[in-house]
Amino acid sequence: MELYKLSAHELRKKLQAKEVSAVEVAEAVYNRVDAVEDTVQAYISLTREAALAEARRVDEKIKTGQAILPLAGIPGALKDNICVKGTRTTCGSKILANYVPPYDATVTRKLAEQDTVIIGKANLDEFAMGSSTENSAFKVSRNPWDTDTVPGGSSGGSAAAVAAAEAVWALGSDTGGSIRLPAAFCGVVGLKPTYGRVSRYGLVAYASSLDQIGPITRDVTDCALVMNAIAGYDPLDSTSINAPTPDYTKALVPDIRGLKIGLPKEYFVAGMDPEVERAVYAAIEQLKALGAEYKEVSMPHTEYALATYYMVATAEASSNLARYVGVGFGYRGEGSDIIAMSKKSRTEGFGEEVRRRIMLGNYALSSGYYDAYYLKALKVRTLIKRDFDKAFEDVDVLAAPIAPTTAFKIGEKVDDPLAMYLQDVCTVPVNLAGVPAISLPCGFKDHMPIGLQIIGKPLGEETILRAAYAFEQNNDYYKRLAPLGRA
């Protein structure tokens, strides 16, 4: 079998057994990139030289008999909103088109300490704002299962790269579903960890109370391996959780007897594709057959989550993005005074969706509307979080769909922002509550993948990994490779 098709844990065995070298693995992945990237458009930049140099260092360790760490020499991709010192980090925006970070994100440093190999920086919706990766200033990524459809967003490049075997693993970021939606659309595994579990230091900020970095992988085992590498307390992120980091691979036990699963009926929204609904229910039946118990739970404020999200996220975004005025870094437009220069820099540098969210956020925060929109949303957020607290008094995890449909056509929703936002209806409540959730493939509709969402308690990553692993090992969805063609 071609090397690029293997998972991280399979490649590790081959590296340890000296059946292959890390350089051979990296070259196999780059050959794959050369063969399919024109079709998939997953990457904004490739870091070939640095990757091969790192692979040679790993080979040297193997050759001299040194122990290698679990992800050593395993090629992955970073979403291009994660800073890598000396490597252009664009955030999918013209305003950061030439930005070269003078420091590493904490996750970048941790992955380097693991001797991982970074293939390149993956495409995304500009500033992680979008559900299709069509909002990138550089390119539109394509879904490897049907290249006329979107890969989902905003971590669409990361998910497409993993699904097309242009990377073994990838990091994405998830503010309202941006890891889980593309993972579902591209038929791969994506985990949004508990808020604060993975450091945000060096992640270009979108909405600071919601953003969280997490893995996108081909199977649940690799997801646990990447979590082991990136999770943990970081004094450089004041919202980092100071709790011990477990070995997530210990959770990979295909035994869920007695696990209590809650089914929040409000997640099965009106307008949901019946085949998606069927696949999710079938998955839950299967978990039940494996020994889990399940019951319906009610989370009555779910229907308000999307409206709450779009007030909270845009308000935070409008503040975070106030720094882009063409002074310290980023694109500078022409202007004779500082206000004119700021306006030109921002108007020419930001794309339409980013400008729309800045406008919406500043409106929600402005005098006269603050109470009605922003403060009201924060109060409803409390009620949404209470729904989770209450549900988790009775159950260990929640199972739900990721999105109402499978991947939609490129261009289908670009002119209707609200229709695009509605893609996130099943994912945003998780971010508002700060809890962890995983997406994994649970079926297909007309050859397009469907995602199952398993939501856990705060710091409940091990439980959702165990449930996901049990489901995965009793199915073969993770063994299928995307065809890279048109449906």
Next chain:
Amino acid sequence: MKITRKDVESVALLSRLEMDEAAMDKFTGQLNSILEYVDMLSKVDTEGVEPTAHVLNLKNVLRADAVKPSLPRELALSNAPEQEDGYFKVPKIMEG
């Protein structure tokens, strides 16, 4: 109408964004439909409910007041659109 053209104009100024007539019309329409959707929040009874700005109960996370290495000046300036004598350079801010 939740948001008028005049509102859009003033929010654009606050946001430091320029907009031509066509963009102004488009944004007025789109922001209105989004805000009409968001208006469902007004139906929720939040009497006595505390706002949640943040899910973690963290307050004033402080570090020791110790001197640590920081970015060298050249590196901190390395992305500046314009610089002079070790400073970020901007157009004149004050008259005179």
